[in-house]
Amino acid sequence: MKKKKVSFGNSAVDYYFHADFARLEKLVAKERTVIVTDEHVFKTHQKKFKGWNTIVLKPGEEFKVQQTVDVVIDQLIELGADRKTTLVGVGGGVITDITGYVAGIYMRGIACGFVPTSLLAMVDASIGGKNGIDVGVYKNMVGLIRQPSFLLFDHSFLKSLPKVEWQNGFAEIIKHAAIKDAALFKLLQSHRLTDFQRDAQLLAKLIERNVLIKTKVVVNDEFEKGERKLLNYGHTLGHAIENMYELSHGQAISIGMTYAALMSKQLKGFKQADELIAVLDKYGLPTFAEFDTKEAFRILQKDKKKDNQQISYILLEKIGKGVVQPLLFVQLKEIFNQFT
């Protein structure tokens, strides 16, 4: 186990790398803690939850909605949760998003911590304090930026992770490489998914490296005025098509990264689009896809990143260097028309 304290603007988060779930008992008072998890995680790891107050939700992005928040709040009232209660989200990104959001609004804010159980949640979703829910087809339309008190990384949860979930995680890992870390990109080129699944050491290093890439970006710019926007690489088009076609998040942003790479070629002279697309493909992710560009464009115009008539699109100058590119919707529409 390795502990690291990270200071954000108004709060500090304790990271417990390479830890064991059992450590949770040392971090919080069991009788004043409520765990939020989903049926998958609960059934697969039932022993771990013994003796904990637990709220078990239905799994899946389609439940990352207000109705689920209502259910959690009703159960918290029922359980007698008060301002001294700590909520702990044990699950993938949907669970950490909902848990963080409920903790932010219940009684105007109570403490929370996360135990991410999917690769994607470990390297991305659980980090940085963004939480929230979807509204119709609009992703994360409602939520907060609020840091948890701690993150506990227990890799044993990954043993039961289905392949598509591994691929989802690698979509964000490839994104980190593309915008920030050319050496990581080389590492990904020279390995394949099964290497990381088989080699616990290699995987542990990969997770920690990615946690620290994202953490550094968020520490520099918690409220997304500048650098943090880079983390949206692949996410603008990605979010638009994710709920349209019920894609997994990784699949959606992989397609988003593919088209953003083509746009980078056109607008920024980016020369490595083929290499990036090859790596996405190697890790089992979709790249080119048929989608309704008109509908995607309509949804995208309601994106949180929009500012009146324009939107901040993330492009690449080269592998390891993402840039924020403001684009007028009229320009973007023309570009999208090329994709049909």
Place this chain on the structure above:
Amino acid sequence: MKKKKVSFGNSAVDYYFHADFARLEKLVAKERTVIVTDEHVFKTHQKKFKGWNTIVLKPGEEFKVQQTVDVVIDQLIELGADRKTTLVGVGGGVITDITGYVAGIYMRGIACGFVPTSLLAMVDASIGGKNGIDVGVYKNMVGLIRQPSFLLFDHSFLKSLPKVEWQNGFAEIIKHAAIKDAALFKLLQSHRLTDFQRDAQLLAKLIERNVLIKTKVVVNDEFEKGERKLLNYGHTLGHAIENMYELSHGQAISIGMTYAALMSKQLKGFKQADELIAVLDKYGLPTFAEFDTKEAFRILQKDKKKDNQQISYILLEKIGKGVVQPLLFVQLKEIFNQFT
């Protein structure tokens, strides 16, 4: 018009005292602003809203619930509101609470300002950044502490205020006097409600004085670790019975203050319970009341202010000096039994 800038921990709020609603055009860009108001205010002051994007809600505390929040969010998406949009709540406490809450969570937070139109909203609800909604019988169970960018006080809204709303406002004014300001209490003793309704100068001074009492408390303790708790005087029992009996907020906390005064007599040697009750009565507020003490006690045990087996109850040592008194629920139950 008199402007005052107040600095809270992470933010500053501009107060515009004695201002005119028309000034709003100078504070925000009209085309990037959405006003949230209710049918009463909208119908009575229709001309003021001309040319503004406006979301009009049904009036009343029973609509201070998640369903209304959902409606506002859907309309904001429909209107194309983005992160540069400012929400302006024009109304009483229900409207400023909902507007502040939606602004805090929509796209993870957009700017907001308030134009309080009721006396209660002017002297209390719009100040201090607490916002939120009720969950069943539990008041303000969900919400945030987040300051607005500005407050605009236009007393012309009070001309159309029904009498019961004036009384509601005076409940909070009497509370401020009881916990913090013995001189204000004397002023209230030596006048009656109609004096303030008739004398615009007297009223303006009263509003500003109360705004500054509350502001000072919140500046000292924005996140309610200590002093801010005093503002809950009358609110613990008050909140429990408010939704049980569909009382107005002022009526509920007036009854709450009455019983808290009796408790103060018993536990703190408070000698002015009769004076306080006389003033509540003078301003048309209910004092002693028959209520289901068992049910009230049950609801109260879920109050946000509870901490495991105890609750912070606000009592008075003397007029002008409120104190925080931790009480075990077992003690409180005994005390409540005396009231039946």
